[in-house]
Amino acid sequence: GENVEQHPSTLSVQEGDSAVIKCTYSDSASNYFPWYKQELGKGPQLIIDIRSNVGEKKDQRIAVTLNKTAKHFSLHITETQPEDSAVYFCAASKWPNDYKLSFGAGTTVTVRA
Amino acid sequence: DTAVSQTPKYLVTQMGNDKSIKCEQNLGHDTMYWYKQDSKKFLKIMFSYNNKELIINETVPNRFSPKSPDKAHLNLHINSLELGDSAVYFCASTTGYEQFFGPGTRLTVL
Numbered sequence: 001g002e003n004v005e006q007h008p009s010t011l012s013v014q015e016g017d018s019a020v021i022k023c024t025y026s027d028s029a030s031n032y033f034p035w036y037k038q039e040l041g042k043g044p045q046l047i048i049d050i051r052s053n054v055g056e057k058k059d060q061r062i063a064v065t066l067n068k069t070a071k072h073f074s075l076h077i078t079e080t081q082p083e084d085s086a087v088y089f090c091a092a093s094k095w096p097n098d099y100k101l102s103f104g105a106g107t108t109v110t111v112r113a
Numbered sequence: 114d115t116a117v118s119q120t121p122k123y124l125v126t127q128m129g130n131d132k133s134i135k136c137e138q139n140l141g142h143d144t145m146y147w148y149k150q151d152s153k154k155f156l157k158i159m160f161s162y163n164n165k166e167l168i169i170n171e172t173v174p175n176r177f178s179p180k181s182p183d184k185a186h187l188n189l190h191i192n193s194l195e196l197g198d199s200a201v202y203f204c205a206s207t208t209g210y211e212q213f214f215g216p217g218t219r220l221t222v223l
Contacts, residue, residue, distance in 0.1 A: 043217050044156070100169055101212060
């Protein structure tokens with residue numbers, strides 16, 4: 001099955017700096033790569049996703065890049081703000097051939113004011 | 114309007130008891146999931162239903178039994194609760210790609 005590895009497990013950044021989280025996946029058939037943000041006491045929420053036919057996607061201060069050859073993808077958050085503090089999860093799936101979403105272990109991001 | 118709701122939010126019970134967690138989604142999605150999140154935040158898929166049919170059944174003890182009475186509901190019944198069952202359980206639903214998660218049920222087994 002799919003194995004998603006995520007690094008780092010914790011990340012502390014100064015407000016205004018950038019944060020980068022990296023993930024690798026094992027199954028070359030995976031074609032959908034979402035990123036979820038989980039705030040304290042809440043369920044994960046999708047913040048951005050990318051499909052295998054796209055190399056980069058940006059939405060305001062967040063961006064995701066995908067390197068299919070190397071089987072890795074990354075989340076970039078620019079101009080970090082205190083409200084960016086949360087746990088971030090990367091994931092991979094082979095939708096619609098497989099309904100399963102395989103998650104990375106999560107990165108706890110702390111933005112220092 | 115809550116998209117994916119779970120009840121109860123907190124559940125504290127003794128070892129050996131049987132308990133149920135309920136999930137409802139009002140998004141009209143066909144596919145629903147149960148996840149377990151342990152103390153290290155790892156999200157592990159347990160089950161998935163598509164149109165009331167079980168499609169994913171991960172390596173989960175037989176003490177856990179999901180039931181989907183209709184497309185909008187997916188319940189989780191746990192028999193003979195053990196200490197290791199303590200975790201946060203999340204329900205999620207999707208029509209494809211994005212999964213919408215519920216607020217979670219924190220289960221504590223004493």
